[in-house]
Amino acid sequence: MLIDTVFFYVFALLTLGGGLLTITRRNAVHSALSLIVSLLGVAGLYLMQRAEFLFAVQIVLYVGGIMVLFLFVIMLVNLDQSAKQRQFNGQWMVALVAVAAVGAEISWFLYRGQGAFRLADSAGGVSAAGAGNTEILADVLFQEYLLPFEIASVLLLVAVVGAVVMAKKRI
Numbered sequence: 273m274l275i276d277t278v279f280f281y282v283f284a285l286l287t288l289g290g291g292l293l294t295i296t297r298r299n300a301v302h303s304a305l306s307l308i309v310s311l312l313g314v315a316g317l318y319l320m321q322r323a324e325f326l327f328a329v330q331i332v333l334y335v336g337g338i339m340v341l342f343l344f345v346i347m348l349v350n351l352d353q354s355a356k357q358r359q360f361n362g363q364w365m366v367a368l369v370a371v372a373a374v375g376a377e378i379s380w381f382l383y384r385g386q387g388a389f390r391l392a393d394s395a396g397g398v399s400a401a402g403a404g405n406t407e408i409l410a411d412v413l414f415q416e417y418l419l420p421f422e423i424a425s426v427l428l429l430v431a432v433v434g435a436v437v438m439a440k441k442r443i
Contacts, residue, residue, distance in 0.1 A: 279320060286313030300346045308339050325406040 290310025297303040315330035413421055 276320065279316070283313045283316035283320065286310065287317065288313075301343065304339060304342050304346055307342075308335055311335050311339065323405060325409055 287310050290306045290308070290313060293306035294303050294310060297306060311330060311334050315327050315335070318324075318327040318330055
């Protein structure tokens with residue numbers, strides 16, 4: 273039980289530290305690397321919750337694919353010209369309201385204690401006897417949510433084709 277607590281704090285510190293470094297670094301490559309650290313911490317937290325599928329997706333898709341894409345884009349963009357542009361748009365009031373709202377939520381959960389985190393007892397009869405969480409997720413995704421899944425995949429395909437067409441016009 274003690275080892276679970278230690279791992280939780282390690283992964284939570286990775287997540288929070290990486291997120292903090294992501295938004296405070298001036299170098300875009302360092303920010304992207306900090307985001308990778310944060311995503312690895314989230315993956316560890318998924319693994320601790322026995323969500324092996326989400327752990328694998330987090331590692332393979334986000335850390336392995338998306339962040340490599342971000343690093344390539346950062347390296348291809350002219351950072352000297354973008355560094356000279358104004359970086360912030362002066363929406364401090366919106367940021368302060370968002371910080372106050374998150375602070376109020378955290379205070380509420382700390383005030384309520386463990387009772388604020390109660391989940392429903394059953395998943396609506398979705399789970400099959402002896403099936404793991406990956407099998408249950410696959411059954412729900414490909415039976416009940418097949419049409420939204422396919423629509424999302426077509427939209428992503430259109431976005432990729434559109435990005436390639438727009439990039440080809442600039443070359």
